Amino acid sequence: MSEIKGKLKSEIERLLREDIVDVVIAFRKEDSPLRPQPAFFRNTDELTNLEYNSLCQNNLANYLTRFPHDTRIGIVVRGCENRSVNALIVEKQHQRENLFLIGIPCHGIVDIKKIIKKTGEEVTEYSENQDEITVLVKGQKVTFPRKELLHDSCLRCVHPNPVDADVLLGDPLPEGDPSIARQAVKKIEAMDRDERYAWFQHETERCIRCYACREACPMCYCTECFVDHAAPRWVESDVSQGGMQAWHIIRAFHQTGRCTSCGACERACPMDIKLTYLTEKLNDDIREVYQFEAGMDRETQPPFASFNLDDKKRFVI
Amino acid sequence: MTYILKKKKINQVLKGWFKNYDVYAPQKVEDYSQFFRLTSADDLVLNEPHNTRFPPKALFLPQSESLLKYDRKINQLKEAIPTPKPRIIFGIRPCDAYAVTLLDTVFNTEEYSDPYWKTRRDATIIIGLGCSEPCQTCFCTTTGQGPFNPEGLDALMTELEDSYSIETFTEKGEKLFSDLLLASESQQRKAQEIQKKAVESMTPAFDTTNLKHNLDQIFDSDYWATISESCLGCGVCTFLCPTCFCFDIVDEVQRNERVRNWDTCMFRIYSQEASGHNPRPTRKERTRQRIMHKYSYWIDHIGEIGCTGCGRCVRFCPVGLDIRAMLRAANTFESETINA
Amino acid sequence: MPEHDHNPYNPIPMHIMRAYYESNDHSLKSFELSFDNHKDSEAFFKKFNPGQFCQLSIFGKGEAPFGVASAAWEGEFVRFTVQKLGTFTQQIHQLKAGDPIGMRGPLGNGFPIGDWKGNNLVIIGGGCAFSSLYALTKHIQEPNIRPNFAEIIVVYGTRNSGLCMYKNDIQSWYQRKDMQIHQAIDIPEEGWGHHVGYVPDVVKDVAPSPKNAVAVVCGPPIMTKFTLPVLVELGFSPETVFTSLEKRMKCGIGKCGRCNIGSKYICKDGPVFSLAELQSLPNDI
Numbered sequence: 034m035s036e037i038k039g040k041l042k043s044e045i046e047r048l049l050r051e052d053i054v055d056v057v058i059a060f061r062k063e064d065s066p067l068r069p070q071p072a073f074f075r076n077t078d079e080l081t082n083l084e085y086n087s088l089c090q091n092n093l094a095n096y097l098t099r100f101p102h103d104t105r106i107g108i109v110v111r112g113c114e115n116r117s118v119n120a121l122i123v124e125k126q127h128q129r130e131n132l133f134l135i136g137i138p139c140h141g142i143v144d145i146k147k148i149i150k151k152t153g154e155e156v157t158e159y160s161e162n163q164d165e166i167t168v169l170v171k172g173q174k175v176t177f178p179r180k181e182l183l184h185d186s187c188l189r190c191v192h193p194n195p196v197d198a199d200v201l202l203g204d205p206l207p208e209g210d211p212s213i214a215r216q217a218v219k220k221i222e223a224m225d226r227d228e229r230y231a232w233f234q235h236e237t238e239r240c241i242r243c244y245a246c247r248e249a250c251p252m253c254y255c256t257e258c259f260v261d262h263a264a265p266r267w268v269e270s271d272v273s274q275g276g277m278q279a280w281h282i283i284r285a286f287h288q289t290g291r292c293t294s295c296g297a298c299e300r301a302c303p304m305d306i307k308l309t310y311l312t313e314k315l316n317d318d319i320r321e322v323y324q325f326e327a328g329m330d331r332e333t334q335p336p337f338a339s340f341n342l343d344d345k346k347r348f349v350i
Numbered sequence: 351m352t353y354i355l356k357k358k359k360i361n362q363v364l365k366g367w368f369k370n371y372d373v374y375a376p377q378k379v380e381d382y383s384q385f386f387r388l389t390s391a392d393d394l395v396l397n398e399p400h401n402t403r404f405p406p407k408a409l410f411l412p413q414s415e416s417l418l419k420y421d422r423k424i425n426q427l428k429e430a431i432p433t434p435k436p437r438i439i440f441g442i443r444p445c446d447a448y449a450v451t452l453l454d455t456v457f458n459t460e461e462y463s464d465p466y467w468k469t470r471r472d473a474t475i476i477i478g479l480g481c482s483e484p485c486q487t488c489f490c491t492t493t494g495q496g497p498f499n500p501e502g503l504d505a506l507m508t509e510l511e512d513s514y515s516i517e518t519f520t521e522k523g524e525k526l527f528s529d530l531l532l533a534s535e536s537q538q539r540k541a542q543e544i545q546k547k548a549v550e551s552m553t554p555a556f557d558t559t560n561l562k563h564n565l566d567q568i569f570d571s572d573y574w575a576t577i578s579e580s581c582l583g584c585g586v587c588t589f590l591c592p593t594c595f596c597f598d599i600v601d602e603v604q605r606n607e608r609v610r611n612w613d614t615c616m617f618r619i620y621s622q623e624a625s626g627h628n629p630r631p632t633r634k635e636r637t638r639q640r641i642m643h644k645y646s647y648w649i650d651h652i653g654e655i656g657c658t659g660c661g662r663c664v665r666f667c668p669v670g671l672d673i674r675a676m677l678r679a680a681n682t683f684e685s686e687t688i689n690a
Numbered sequence: 691m692p693e694h695d696h697n698p699y700n701p702i703p704m705h706i707m708r709a710y711y712e713s714n715d716h717s718l719k720s721f722e723l724s725f726d727n728h729k730d731s732e733a734f735f736k737k738f739n740p741g742q743f744c745q746l747s748i749f750g751k752g753e754a755p756f757g758v759a760s761a762a763w764e765g766e767f768v769r770f771t772v773q774k775l776g777t778f779t780q781q782i783h784q785l786k787a788g789d790p791i792g793m794r795g796p797l798g799n800g801f802p803i804g805d806w807k808g809n810n811l812v813i814i815g816g817g818c819a820f821s822s823l824y825a826l827t828k829h830i831q832e833p834n835i836r837p838n839f840a841e842i843i844v845v846y847g848t849r850n851s852g853l854c855m856y857k858n859d860i861q862s863w864y865q866r867k868d869m870q871i872h873q874a875i876d877i878p879e880e881g882w883g884h885h886v887g888y889v890p891d892v893v894k895d896v897a898p899s900p901k902n903a904v905a906v907v908c909g910p911p912i913m914t915k916f917t918l919p920v921l922v923e924l925g926f927s928p929e930t931v932f933t934s935l936e937k938r939m940k941c942g943i944g945k946c947g948r949c950n951i952g953s954k955y956i957c958k959d960g961p962v963f964s965l966a967e968l969q970s971l972p973n974d975i
Contacts, residue, residue, distance in 0.1 A: 065487060068670030071580040091669055096580075150381055154400065154485055154665070239379065241404070241413065243589045244617075245668050248582035261619050264777040270600045271414030271611045301668035303403065303586045305380045417699045420749040427749070427792075429697060461958075462698040462943040569972045596947035599699075599940045603750050608699075613946070620948065623938050624754075624776040627911075629974060642972065643950060650953030 037137060038085040040202045041109065044135055046077050048107045054133050057107035058096050060089040066156050067145050071096060085109070087143040087161055090184070092297040094118045094251035097127050105131050111139035113186075113295035115195035116328025117251040120291055124338070126254060129331060136198025138206045141179070141187035142296070146305065148182055151175075186296025186309055189214040196329055211320075214294070218317045221310060232310075233278070239304040240277040246308055247284065249301035252291045259283060285311035290319045290335035293328050352538050353530040356513045361391040364440075367526070371475075372437040374409055376402050385409060385439070394441070396509075399483045401443040401660055405592040409439060410450060410470045411457070413589075416607045417466070417599065430607070431465050434473045438526070441479045445490045445660040447502035449592035450476070455652045456595055475522045478503040479514075482544050487661035489555035489674060495658055497552070498545040508541040515541035555674040557681055558655065562646045564681050569642065573683045577676050578637035580669045581616075587663035587673075588614035588640065593656050596620075615639045645677065698943050701747040701792025702730045706785050707767055714852030718818055719783050720759065720771045723793060731766050737796050738762055739803065740825040741934060741962045744795030745942045746770065751781045755939045755957070757822035758796065761829040768793065771821040771855055797942045798961050801826055801906065801932065810841040812898040814917060816889045816909030817853070820846050822934055823908050824856055831868070842869035843898050847889035847913070849876050872896055890916040893924075900925035906932045918965060928966035935961050935968075 041059065048054045061072035061082040069084040071091050093108055094117035100106055106127075110118055115134060122129050143166060148156065158169035167176045180188070191209040195201065221229060244260075247253040260268050260280055268283070269276030294316055298308045319325050323336040355363060367373050368388075376383040377393045382403040388394060416430040450471075457467035480498035481488070490496055500506050504523030507514040515533050518524040533541070568574075588594040589612055598613035613620060616637070621630045630636045648656030657673075664672050703726040712718040725731035740761065747753040760769035774783045785791060803826075811830070815823040827844055830836060844863070848854045854873065863871040874885035874892045885892045889909060898905070905926050907917050914933055921931050937949040937956045944958030952971040954960060963971075 063670060064672035064675035065664050065670065068667075068672070070670040073579050095582075146381065154487070157486070241585075241589050242611075243585035243614075245582065245584035245586045248584040249668050257619075261617075263619075266600075266603075269602060269604075270598070271602065271609050273414065301582070301584070301586075303590060303666040303668075305382065427700065427703075429700060431697065456945055459944070462945070463696070464699075464945060465697050466699075566972075595945070597940070597945075598948075599753065599946065601750050601752050606750070608749070610946075613948075615947070621938055623936075624779070629937070635974070639950075639974065642952075643947075647950065647953050 037203050038083065041085050041135065041137070042080055042083050044200060044202065045074060045080060045083065045107065048133060048135075049074065049077050054105040054107040056100075056104065057109075057135075058093045059109045059135075060084045060091075060093075063088075067148065067159055085137070086159075087141060087166070087179075088145065088159065090142050090145070090297070090300050091249065092117055092251050092295045094121060095249060095297070097121055097132075097251070098254040100127075102128050103131060105133070107133040107135060109137060110134050110195050110198060111137050112190065112193040112195060113139075113293045114251075115197055116192065116293040116326075117295060119197055119328035119331050120252060120293060120335070121254075122331050123328070123334060124291075134195065134198040134200075136195030136201045138195070138201070138203045139187075139190070139193045140206070141183040141190065141193075142300075143179070143182045144184035144300070146300075147184075148177075151177070184296050184300060185217070185307075186294055186299065189217060189294070189313075191294075192326075192329075197331065214313065215317060217310065218314050221314070234274070236306050236308075236310070237277045237281050238274065239306055240272070240281065241304060242272060242277065242280065243303065245301040245303060246298035249297040250288075251295075251297075252288060252293075253284070259287075281308070281311060285315055288312050289315045290323070290325060290337045291327050292316055293326075351518050351524060351528075352533040352541070353516045353518070353527045354510075354513050354533045354537055355507070355516055355527070355530055358512070360394065363530075364388065364391040364394070367438055370436060372435045373440055374406075374437060375440040379403075385442075388440075396441050396479060399481070400485050400488070401446055401481075401662070403590070403662075403666075405449070405590055405660075405662065406439060406442050406446045407449060407453060407592045407595075409474070410467055411453065411595060411597070411612075414609055414611045415466060417610055418608045420606055420608065432469055434470055436473050436475075438475045438477060440477045441507075442476060442503075443481060443660070444478050444495060444497060444499040444501075444503065444506070445488070445658040446592045447476055447478050448495050448499055449502075449658045449660070451502040452593050452648075452652075452654070452656060452658070453595055475504045475526060476502065477516075477523065477526070478506045480506055480508050480545060480548070482509055482548050484548055484552050485661060487664045488552065488659060489661065490659035491549060491552045492555040492558065492674075493655050493657050493659040494558070497548040508544055510537065510540055510544070513537075517541075555659070556677040561655075561677060561681060562649050564683070565642060565646045568680060568683050569638070571683065573680060574634045574638040577671070577679065578634045581633055581637050581671060582668055583616050583618070583633050583636060584668065585612075585614040585616055586666050586668060588612075588616055590662040590666055592658060592660055592662075593644070615643070641673070641676065641680075698794070699941070701745070701753075701794050702734070703727070704768075704791050704793045706787050706789045706791060709786050712771055712855040712857075716783075717774050718771055718853065718855055719774070720769055720855070721782070721785065721791075722760070722767045722769045723791060724767045726790075728766075734768070734796060735762050735766075739796065739800030740829045741801035741822050742796035742798045743822070743942075743961060744768065744770070744793050744797060745939075746772075746782065747792030747794065748778070748781055748785075749792065752778050753792075753794070753940075754778050755797070755942060757819075757825070757934070757961075759821035759825050761825055761832065763832045764828065769825075771818060771824075773818045794942060798957055799959065801962050803829070806904045807838045808902070809839060810843070810898070810901075810903040811839055812843045812845070812903055812905040812921075814845045814889060814893055814905060814907045814909070816847045816913040817849070818855065819908040819910065819934070819936075820855060823906060824859075826906065827863075827869075831866075836868055840902065843872070843896065844869060845872045845874065845889060845892055845896060847874035847876070847885075847887075847892060847909075851875050851879055851882055888916070889913050890920045893917055893920050897924060900927070900930065904930045904932065906934075908934045922965075928969060929964055931965040932962055933965070933968070935963060 057074040152170045373388045376395045383395045419428045457464040504520045505518040704723040707724040708722040756770040940946045944955040949956040
């Protein structure tokens with residue numbers, strides 16, 4: 034890991050020194066334990082703050098839509114992030130020529146909530162290698178196998194390698210097993226209608242409409258989100274069952290064919306809602322019906338965002 | 351007076367309260383705790399080192415509440431002022447209880463008393479649980495309170511080995527516990543030791559001496575652009591904050607109700623005007639407003655910082671922003687540019 | 691009947707007494723509201739001061755703040771002039787005489803008229819923001835109140851003559867000996883006998899003296915922005931220049947936080963502020 038960080042630092046130094054980019058989006062050291070932050074590097078002397086490890090839990094592609102298209106941006110991308118970048122390019126939210134993708138094959142993001150569940154919140158230090166995570170809690174060192182702490186989305190990951198990086202730091206990793214991704218969906222499909230509704234209710238009733246999921250998602254970049262539209266008001270504004278359920282379902286549907294299963298939404302949620310259960314189902318359906326996965330290349334249009342004369346017209350006729 | 355409540359007797363005491371009061375206490379939801387009405391003493395969660403995930407301000411200012419109901423056809427309105435049963439909030443942390451007294455200065459003013467807030471407030475007895483092991487993300491001593499701060503409480507519990515020592519401060523608190531045995535000298539001493547140790551374990555998170563002045567000075571500077579760059583502009587910090595109170599008023603047509611919902615200055619549409627003009631057009635202005643309001647404008651209004659150091663914004667910010675670091679940077683920012 | 695005098699969120703039940711267009715293009719419409727209950731009108735006029743505003747409320751559509759455009763002596767009604775700008779104001783425009791409407795108020799501080807006694811008043815308004823200055827002028831014209839002030843100069847500019855509000859009443863002001871009225875339009879029109887030009891320039895021309903004078907400026911932000919320096923140049927000190935601020939409001943009583951700027955809530959500490967107070971506020975408007 035520290036080897037990757039060293040390579041990353043050199044690469045970012047090069048990009049800035051040789052004026053290849055105006056800004057590099059990466060991560061910086063934590064202010065509070067276990068929390069490295071997304072950061073924007075414009076000068077090489079800022080790089081003493083650079084961080085890269087499995088605690089870097091945000092999808093950096095989210096920040097691309099904040100910059101004008103003519104900004105030359107370097108960005109650290111892991112598997113799902115690269116696909117998010119591609120998905121944004123397909124939707125014309127940025128231009129590939131102005132981006133420099135620093136690819137890092139990903140061993141998975143560690144879910145801080147899983148660490149805290151096992152050790153409590155008083156973690157003061159963290160270290161990792163490919164197989165193990167070690168934390169210091171109240172003076173005691175505790176070690177866990179990496180797999181035990183990976184975020185659920187990463188356990189299901191099929192594409193850990195950046196598909197379109199300009200430079201690759203680290204050796205490519207084997208692709209994941211798509212049937213594992215299916216398992217999460219199968220579990221809910223196995224429930225009967227009442228059980229499913231109870232699950233859905235249980236997950237949505239905790240929602241506090243903070244929209245952290247929306248703001249953490251690279252594909253939610255609409256200048257006016259449907260929930261904010263007030264005249265007419267499409268969705269109830271209050272924390273009523275109807276309002277929250279509508280919010281969850283409609284946001285998931287707006288992600289159909291665009292979501293790259295990065296799990297950033299779930300990690301951002303302060304109420305521990307397992308948001309990906311909806312998007313994973315829709316991703317699964319799109320894979321099955323259209324053989325499509327978002328962001329695997331820079332050209333293919335997502336099935337629900339494009340129209341082709343060859344499209345099946347069964348629903349019309 | 352200080353009483354002793356044996357842990358194995360809690361169930362009994364609670365059952366006694368259930369007869370005359372609704373009791374709200376922390377209960378488990380998924381992996382965290384939240385204040386709900388207690389129906390069984392078995393659901394009580396008092397052993398977490400930290401406060402509940404969702405702030406108990408919701409017990410006085412619900413996230414959504416109906417202000418009035420109306421019948422559009424004949425334009426009659428029906429007030430929806432709550433008439434709560436007498437209730438006890440049991441196990442609230444001192445940071446959250448003090449936050450409620452800060453919110454009193456907003457909602458319980460002489461000129462416009464908010465009846466929705468007031469009826470709940472008047473019907474409530476507040477029993478606090480002090481924090482014997484403050485978390486590394488807590489900074490209540492920095493904001494002027496502390497892990498066993500009594501302000502805002504009718505009684506305060508300190509956890510001992512197999513019991514709680516309970517210090518009562520008001521008549522309301524006294525009434526609830528007067529049937530219990532008084533704490534012995536040594537028990538009171540033990541409680542005081544625990545409290546002292548907790549306070550001493552906390553280090554200052556940032557310097558508050560000139561904080562307001564420093565923030566006011568750098569209002570127009572680059573400082574805000576840097577710290578807000580990674581901010582997502584979501585509502586996590588504001589909704590989980592026990593002192594944030596901004597709300598929106600909306601007519602919910604399908605239910606014929608005028609509702610108020612928590613709102614946040616972090617959302618773009620919060621300050622958007624009908625003409626299309628937005629005085630806080632980018633994240634920079636909005637992040638600035640949040641910090642200025644809490645650490646500078648609150649001081650203009652009541653002479654105190656509007657933060658009680660509960661640490662939720664630090665723990666749950668999706669991008670790891672730490673307000674303590676941001677304020678430390680604010681304190682030193684001006685001097686850096688002068689020396690530059 | 692709900693006890694709305696102690697629930698500040700409850701609108702007072704009112705009815706539209708009269709509704710009439712002010713501007714030729716129908717973008718501005720005045721509504722005169724009568725009280726359903728006499729008790730409410732008593733309570734209202736006890737507190738009312740020109741420069742205050744009210745939240746008008748249509749159930750199912752929402753609420754919005756509007757400056758009061760009438761003086762207490764005009765009768766037991768409250769006038770508002772509404773510009774059709776968004777969905778809510780569109781709804782208001784559709785109301786006609788006899789329709790019910792809710793009103794919360796009076797809210798805000800209003801003009802500190804008591805402090806201005808003995809002074810000359812320079813009243814400068816532009817566009818539809820003139821409505822609260824109209825209330826102020828009407829209030830001062832009352833025979834018992836007029837002697838408290840010396841000279842009154844009113845400058846009122848609009849884009850064109852069609853947009854001018856309160857046309858008939860203002861026409862009568864030219865006949866009055868106790869005030870000066872200076873109307874202005876942006877571009878020349880045939881038959882227009884008054885000033886042509888933007889309000890800041892007209893104020894320069896009129897050149898009111900700052901001696902023992904107080905200036906009040908209400909208009910679109912750009913007009914205020916350029917008028918304030920003209921007054922400063924003429925010698926007005928920041929303590930003697932007043933303006934009324936607008937910002938997105940919801941509760942109107944200093945609780946929802948929306949209209950907060952620096953140490954002030956525009957709904958409660960304002961909307962009227964002196965230039966001196968404004969200058970101490972952060973740049974957040």
